Amino acid sequence: MLLTLNTTLMKKSLQSLALGTYALGIAEFALMGILSTLASDFNISVASAGHLISAYALGVTCGAPALLWFRRIRLRTIMLILAAMIFAGNAFTAIAPEFYSMLAARFLSGLPHGAYFGVGAIVAQRLAEPGHKAQAVSIMVAGMTVATLIGVPGATFLTEHLSWRITFAIVASAAALAWISIKIFVPDVGKIADHGFKGQFAFLKELAPWLIFGGTICGQTGIYCWYSYVDPLLTNLSGFTTDSLPWIMIIAGFGMFVGNLLGGKMADKFSASLVSGVIATAMIPIMVLIYVFASYGWAEAALTFLGTAGLFGIGGPMQYLIVRYAKGGEMLGAAGIQISFNLGNAIAALPSILVLAMHHPHWPECLCLSPAPYCCFICTVGMSALTCRTKSSAYHASVPPLTQV
Numbered sequence: 001m002l003l004t005l006n007t008t009l010m011k012k013s014l015q016s017l018a019l020g021t022y023a024l025g026i027a028e029f030a031l032m033g034i035l036s037t038l039a040s041d042f043n044i045s046v047a048s049a050g051h052l053i054s055a056y057a058l059g060v061t062c063g064a065p066a067l068l069w070f071r072r073i074r075l076r077t078i079m080l081i082l083a084a085m086i087f088a089g090n091a092f093t094a095i096a097p098e099f100y101s102m103l104a105a106r107f108l109s110g111l112p113h114g115a116y117f118g119v120g121a122i123v124a125q126r127l128a129e130p131g132h133k134a135q136a137v138s139i140m141v142a143g144m145t146v147a148t149l150i151g152v153p154g155a156t157f158l159t160e161h162l163s164w165r166i167t168f169a170i171v172a173s174a175a176a177l178a179w180i181s182i183k184i185f186v187p188d189v190g191k192i193a194d195h196g197f198k199g200q201f202a203f204l205k206e207l208a209p210w211l212i213f214g215g216t217i218c219g220q221t222g223i224y225c226w227y228s229y230v231d232p233l234l235t236n237l238s239g240f241t242t243d244s245l246p247w248i249m250i251i252a253g254f255g256m257f258v259g260n261l262l263g264g265k266m267a268d269k270f271s272a273s274l275v276s277g278v279i280a281t282a283m284i285p286i287m288v289l290i291y292v293f294a295s296y297g298w299a300e301a302a303l304t305f306l307g308t309a310g311l312f313g314i315g316g317p318m319q320y321l322i323v324r325y326a327k328g329g330e331m332l333g334a335a336g337i338q339i340s341f342n343l344g345n346a347i348a349a350l351p352s353i354l355v356l357a358m359h360h361p362h363w364p365e366c367l368c369l370s371p372a373p374y375c376c377f378i379c380t381v382g383m384s385a386l387t388c389r390t391k392s393s394a395y396h397a398s399v400p401p402l403t404q405v
Helices: 007-041 051-070 075-094 099-127 133-161 164-185 207-227 230-236 242-269 272-292 297-325 330-357 363-369 372-389
Strands: none
Touching: 007 051, 007 075, 007 099, 007 133, 007 164, 007 230, 051 099, 051 330, 075 099, 075 164, 099 133, 099 297, 099 330, 133 164, 133 242, 133 297, 207 230, 207 272, 207 297, 207 330, 207 372, 230 242, 230 297, 242 272, 242 297, 272 297, 272 372, 297 330
16 A cells, blocks of 8 residues: 655654764764874874775675665664664774774774665655655755764864764764664655565666766765865865864855755756756866865865765765666665765775875875866766666656555
């Protein structure tokens, strides 16, 4: 039978899911603003501390495919398991005694990340009314944007005045609250129809899913070549002090919040792939200007707002698209899009780490010369345009009714 919810219950359900993405948002993005402090505390270089970002992304990449073995479990139960894993991973991070144990903790913290977003996107679409499904996914993702708006600047402030360990203790607490909220407010939305292990891969015969995966990897790589090292970029070249970084992180978080909501609304009104392509096109000159005006203080802050708006403006529509195209293999599609997001993150860190390791006195300018951001966005535009032209029966088919089994 069809699942019908009143508006109030639907909002509480989506907000419960968003509480989990809030915890994940702080866990993932807090390091961008405290990387220098972590490097100092562990007596390592900033380049070495950057491996903490890659370890988390690797955890996401390894954890997301496990969804294939969860296909027979009810979606609500999966969400509860993942919320518990978020709690455990970040509690371990908070008490990590040295760098390598924190590296392991970051990997474990990343394991539930992709799966949570992937399954959460499926649940959000099942809860939403027709014509509002992309917005429902955006509301679920909004927890991460609120984290970047409030949580990450708060983490930067706590790190500067107290300890970075408190930040991850707060993340663990938020994950515990998410578990309780999901248990109370999220209804049983059934489970994915089981087409067998091999049946999960049938949708990959279409061109469109590959375009979505490829476009996501390229877009994430392009943005994270810059955003992974926004902390040293702003302090070393733009002239901001470490005390002012929390305010810059608020600006970046507000950009993510605005980009996410606008991306979801526009994706419901127009083609989601077209919206992604338009945003990616706009990001090409923005990325160039970020480096051109790197030494111009508040101009850089304004461009940071636009850059993070583009980052989340693309992300929501891509998650919506893959669920629509992956009929019969929603779990694999959800895993694939999260792998794509974080594979892009990991790839982006490599050229930046190489430049930092060279100890070049003008390393931000060296990053500017890297063709990665611009080539990646050009690829994203091309793939989004091709997706718009691809006629997939999976996309045009209506979403099957939810069966309570």
